[in-house]
Amino acid sequence: MKKTFVLCALLFAAVDARAQASSTSDSPGDPSLVEKPAANSEARIQTLEQQVSMLAEQVAWLRGQLKVLADAKVPGDESGARLVLTSAPAPVSAESSSSSVASAAAMRAAAPDAPVPQAQAPQSTQSQTFGGASGNARLLNPDISLIGDFIGAVGHNDVTPMPSLQLHESELGVQAIIDPYARADVFISFGEEGVNVEEGYVTFTSLPAGLLLKVGKMRADFGKINTIHNHALPFIDRPLATNNLVGGEDGIDDAGFSLSRILPAPKGWFVEATAQVFRGDSSDVFTASERQDASVVGHLRGYKDITESTNLDLGLSYARGHNDLGSAFITSLYGADATLRWKPLRRAIYKSFIFRTELFYSLRDQISPIDLSQTMHAFGMYSSAEYRVNRRWTLGGRFDRSAHARNANLIDTGLSAIVTYWPSEFSQIRGQYRYGHLATAPNASFDNANELLFQFLFVMGAHGAHPF
């Protein structure tokens, strides 16, 4: 009891002392007011005090804003704010002789004093000249970007025809750090058929034990090509194997959880394991007829720098879910990928080479006219190469071969040659010649396709970099 009383007394004393201190700190402005001529008195001082307190409030609010904006800019901000605060009374008193002073005018009057801290101490480390522009309206807004993807096609293709001209996709990206523990990335694609949330997930970056958790709708970590957005592909179309076995353009893209972690590995190797659980609805690969028809995806990635400019990236993937025939029908997918990259660091913007191969193996349970039920084994693959000739031009090629998931006897073959031109980092013009020996499913006949595709890509706004 006594203790609390003493504590209270102490507290009061402290508050009192502080109040006194603040009143004395206010006083330097006062003498000049007192010395002002004419019949000024209590009333004027009161209005002035009100204005000063109003200013102080505004400064406090501004300071709060600054604190929110500039993470730990504390020392610089505080000194700056204090300078404005102490310099405020003088202009106010000067103008107060003209009787009516709006707070806006006071602010305006205070404004010319703002450069004071800059002029005063160009050498001191903590003045307001330092750091980048912070009066930027974008500061608390997410990064917003839009990527337009315009595709045209000429030539002959009766099996998988494409419109002659189309704004194939407009991808709106909204990305931001949510709080100290998470960031979110949302990509909405407006296509010819409508709007689709391509990806939208939150990533928890501060979990214990080095775990990385993603929750939301995302492109599954199945192989390489499945994770890449359309605009980031090195070709205009997706490989035949993707279309035939792994869900086409959208691929395995589903709502669920993803947990990954870097695993201990021999020196120089980066090994990462990812386990994902999804609802089980992805294009024509997986269909969830019942709530428990979840699909799972597992991915193991190994990466090694062979030299400073050359690296090898290997991956094994597994996916399993239920297909459109019902809960009892399973589709399992196996994938293997290998990527060899070469990019000399000194000439990174002029020369590079990438070779990639992905293999897919699909096991699909389905109804068979002979055995009632059967598991269809289908194999598909593609190999692609990409060579950057100079800063603006890239040449590429791709070989495709893939059976159909529903009928492994139908095997498509394709060949592509690709030329890409980059006017800048933010736009891209691409042409692709595509030959296809394509099977038509109903009557099991083959048709040759010869096409010329062209593409214009443009990026607006700040599009966050995609993972390597």
Next chain:
Amino acid sequence: MLQARLIRKMRFYVTKSSALAMAIALVCVMAGSPAGHAENKLKVMTATTDLASLAQEVGGDKVDVESVAKGYQDPHFVEAKPSFLLKLRKADLLIVVGLELEIGWLPPLITQSSNPNIQVSANGYLDASRFARILEIPTGQVTRAEGDVHPQGNPHYWLDPDNGLRVAKGIADKLSEMRPNDAAYFAQRYSDFEQRLKQADEKWKAEMKPYAGRKIVTYHRSWPNFAEHFQLNVVGYVEPRPGIPPTPQHTVELIGQMKRDNVKVIVVEPYFDLKTPNSVARETGGQVVVLLPSVGGEKEVTDYFKLFDYDIAKLKQAFDATH
């Protein structure tokens, strides 16, 4: 029929449970090996070699410092290789240049590192730009018609020794905050560095004094801070706009301008193609000089002091040769 169904269903359950078991096992393996504990030395990762050099100066033997980018690499275009994650995930402190210099590669690395210490605004994340004096902060509307502009100002601020000092102070303060027991050590290292840098700066300024006001052309806008500190006058760029490769039309204009203004020195960063600068030099009777924007741009340039030693020596040579 029914039997086949039943068998299928059973098979499905078996595989389903085994998949589940696999997932659980995977998670167990993942959780079982916790990330390495912090040793005595602070593990500091920096985006660029210049920051690494400054951190090493003030951190001394109390820190292990490593840079993600190499000194001879264009810091705008570093690849976010997974091998960096192995280092980033164990880092206690990540120091970045900021001002969106690393926007193309660092954010995914930070996210994927799953290291809570170095996430943006976490205690172990330090944006060095907030200590430095920043130039070329655009006012008014910023569009990419200007090329790859940095809306928050020119990020090549470390090429001014005064900024180097400010950043070193910021790093020293951060290190002291993270290791209060070594605060005196870091303060001592900093004041030692300050003294040496100021001394060196006197020397550099004296060396550059005869060339004060000289006009130069640079490839990219990497040199405003350097030019300001050493009183050089950058009058043109080989790039028509930042990040846009040279175009014939702009090159012709540049040659005309250089002839008019009697500009003889073309400064090029080591990661740019010399073809256009060389042809401009031939047309104008000038000289191309490859200056290093970063520590480690050449083998012998191993720290922040040698960076200026090297650049100033090269620049002097070029000025003397063209006059």
